Amino acid sequence: MEGRELMRTAELETILRDRLIAAGVATVLNEDKSQFLDLSDGFFAEIVLNDGSKLTATEQIVRNLRGELQEKGVQLESIVRAIWRVKNIRFIGPARGVSGALKAALEFEATLESGTRECSVSIEVSLAALNKLREKFALSERVGSPAWTDEGDVHEQTLKKLVEEFLDFQLSSGGTSYWDPIRFPKLELKEAAVSYLMPDSKAFKQLQAAIDDFLGDYAIEYSLQELASRDVPIRDFDRVLPDLSSHLGGAFRPGEHFPTNALTLFQALGDVERKRLRQYYSKKVEEISEKLKLKYRTIFSN
């Protein structure tokens, strides 16, 4: 610790910068993303380059400096990374394991570039992620199927776009958790990533929550009684929709008007979300207990 007391973060930064200049790599240093921190147990330097072809030279400089500092009792933890961007994405086909056996996933290959350097990475879209996408595109009949074709399923172009956004997200992290596409050229795109990259609209969430409430344990008996009193068939979504208005309010988000009319909200949805909401409602109706279906058979029969 004696050596560290004599040194400040700014001094370390100056030493390192001088060496990068001498080696001719300072011109590709990304000043906005690089950082030097004085942590409780030593220094931390994150060197970020705009050109991946300078990685090896820079790593060598930092490694040498780390060794020199260590001799003086100063600990330096460091990261040297590059800024990458997605150049192109290619669909490969169904993913295969090491043994060559088929996996429940689709494989894509992406080329990344950083300055003059390029690298290739593989991305597997899991079946769970694919199913989540199918739900989002109202392709409920495809959900669960391990097979995929460009016809009648989520389009290849959509999958590529999603993979690109996923890669952008992975590349946005810095610090010790940054993703190094050279050392770790395989990624898996899971269900949670689909939910993050393709969030449902606020109106959709509001209506979905209203359906949950309308057919939930607390309100279902009253909801069925109400529909039966007006002779409204429960499977007729359009006629049930106005009844959802009194169940709105639970899922709205900041920055939105408080919704009061289910019909208005439904009209604000795009075609795909409308279809999805109908499917969601039908599924919830089918999940109603047999006991209640029998008790209110008049509204279930037509």
Added chain:
Amino acid sequence: MPGRREVRRHLRLAKGFIESAVIRDDSNEFQVRNALSRSYYGVFHACHSWLAMKNVPLSRRRHRQPLFEQIRNQRGREFGDRLKGFWLLRKRADYDDPEFFHDDLEKFRLSAREDQGRMEAEFNSYVVEIESLLEPD
């Protein structure tokens, strides 16, 4: 070493705070201030959960300053700077800063919603990684 239980515990708090931070069209000054403050704590606990997922010991994230350092160290300068910015916003929302609220409630709600949207986006960027880890393979 932190376990999944701790990851889930902080995630639950984070989601709860984010979901309860609501600014309505008729929210008063204090409801808006509360919403900003809760949003910040939503992000804060999402960071806690994320760091626990990375096996960062509690002693290095129990308090704000070390947690900020860990985020900067483990997720990079931009994430660290944004977190600090949200904390400064929370401070302004919770204390009597005359520059923060100018008696124009409509304007205040509007800018607060923008800030809240940024905090929610930040929160989501942590949650997606945590939930990917918790998701069965």
